[in-house]
Amino acid sequence: xxxxxxxxxxxxxxxxxxxxxxxxxxxxxxxxxxxxxxxxxxxxxxxxxxxxxxxxxxxxxxxxxxxxxxxxxxxxxxxxxxxxxxxxxxxxxxxxxxxxxxxxxxxxxxxxxxxxxxxxxxxxxxxxxxxxxxxxxxxxxxxxxxxxxxxxxxxxxxxxxxxxxxxxxxxxxxxxxxxxxxxxxxxxxxxxxxxxxxxxxxxxxxxxxxxxxxxxxxxxxxxxxxxxxxxxxxxxxxxxxxxxxxxxxxxxxxxxxxxx
Numbered sequence: 354x355x356x357x358x359x360x361x362x363x364x365x366x367x368x369x370x371x372x373x374x375x376x377x378x379x380x381x382x383x384x385x386x387x388x389x390x391x392x393x394x395x396x397x398x399x400x401x402x403x404x405x406x407x408x409x410x411x412x413x414x415x416x417x418x419x420x421x422x423x424x425x426x427x428x429x430x431x432x433x434x435x436x437x438x439x440x441x442x443x444x445x446x447x448x449x450x451x452x453x454x455x456x457x458x459x460x461x462x463x464x465x466x467x468x469x470x471x472x473x474x475x476x477x478x479x480x481x482x483x484x485x486x487x488x489x490x491x492x493x494x495x496x497x498x499x500x501x502x503x504x505x506x507x508x509x510x511x512x513x514x515x516x517x518x519x520x521x522x523x524x525x526x527x528x529x530x531x532x533x534x535x536x537x538x539x540x541x542x543x544x545x546x547x548x549x550x551x552x553x554x555x556x557x558x559x560x561x562x563x564x565x566x567x568x569x570x571x572x573x574x575x576x577x578x579x580x581x582x583x584x585x586x587x588x589x590x591x592x593x594x595x596x597x598x599x600x601x602x603x604x605x606x607x608x609x610x611x612x613x
Contacts, residue, residue, distance in 0.1 A: 375399045378408075378435065385434035386427055393420045401445070407459075408432065411450040418451045419558045426555075429462040459490070490590065490599065501602040503535075504592050507548070510534040513592060522605070523567040538565040538578065547587070551598055557587040559603065566605075580608045 378399045383391055397417065400409040412418040421428065428447060447460040492514065495502050501519035505512050511534045520530060536544065543562050550557055562585075565578040584604035590597055 381435045382428075382431050385431035386424075390424055390427060393417065393424065397421070406445045407448055408435075408445045409448045409450055411453060413452065415451050415559075418449050421449050422556060422558055425460055429460065432462050490592070498601070501605075503600045504590070504597050505535060505600065507551075507589075507596050507598060510536050510544075513595075513597060519602075524569055525567055538567070540564070551587060551589055555589045557585075560585055560587055563608070581605045582608055 375398060378401060379394055379397075382394070382399075395417070396413045398411040400411065401407075402409065410418075410421055412421065425447070432445060432447065444462050447462065448455060449460070490504075495514070496516045498516060499518060501522055502514075502516045503512055503519055504514035512531050515527070515530050520527060523530060540563065543564065547557075547560075547562065550560075562583055563580060564583050565580055567576055568579045569576050582605075583602055586601045586603060588599045590599050592599075
């Protein structure tokens with residue numbers, strides 16, 4: 354008769370199973386990823402969550418997480434291969450973590466595959482009859498994120514979404530910010546450089562740049578612009594049928610007058 358394991362042995366068995374599963378998934382990704390990317394997975398823990406249709410890459414450092422983000426398109430192609438090998442029956446989203454904490458919004462493989470096939474020119478990418486797909490982002494999640502988040506249309510620089518933190522730091526209501534273009538908060542050369550880099554790389558990790566926020570003294574009708582040095586994560590996404598940039602501000606330091 355088999356001895357019924359105690360709680361400790363059951364936990365040990367679960368840990369061993371998780372370890373084996375992670376190694377198996379990593380071997381599969383190695384099979385579908387180019388050789389030069391294999392070193393990126395050093396010390397990365399990989400989890401498959403069937404109930405939430407999610408594959409998590411938990412990285413030991415932001416440097417390794419940034420590497421995985423940079424190769425997100427090959428990762429997405431590898432997900433299709435893993436899906437076929439495991440016969441999971443769905444295309445999982447990808448989540449990149451650093452020590453258990455999410456660093457960027459979920460990556461939707463289906464949309465990324467479509468984005469990789471889009472024309473490099475944003476103007477030509479704005480097709481009126483784009484197919485309907487599952488949203489790449491969860492607006493409820495973005496709204497409650499403790500970092501300022503903006504979704505801005507690439508063709509005309511109009512804000513299509515701003516979470517509550519983004520509205521608060523600019524002292525504006527949704528009606529005063531959403532639907533408005535934001536070129537006044539950018540220096541021309543800084544915005545032009547950002548657009549060029551996004552057109553080339555599609556994503557920017559911990560991107561440093563100077564910019565502005567709206568400011569106004571209480572009970573004063575006069576608006577001014579305060580200059581900041583920002584650090585942000587950018588990603589080109591499809592939102593409401595158009596090509597946009599998703600911006601997550603991770604740091605904002607107000608610049609002294611002598612620095613402006």
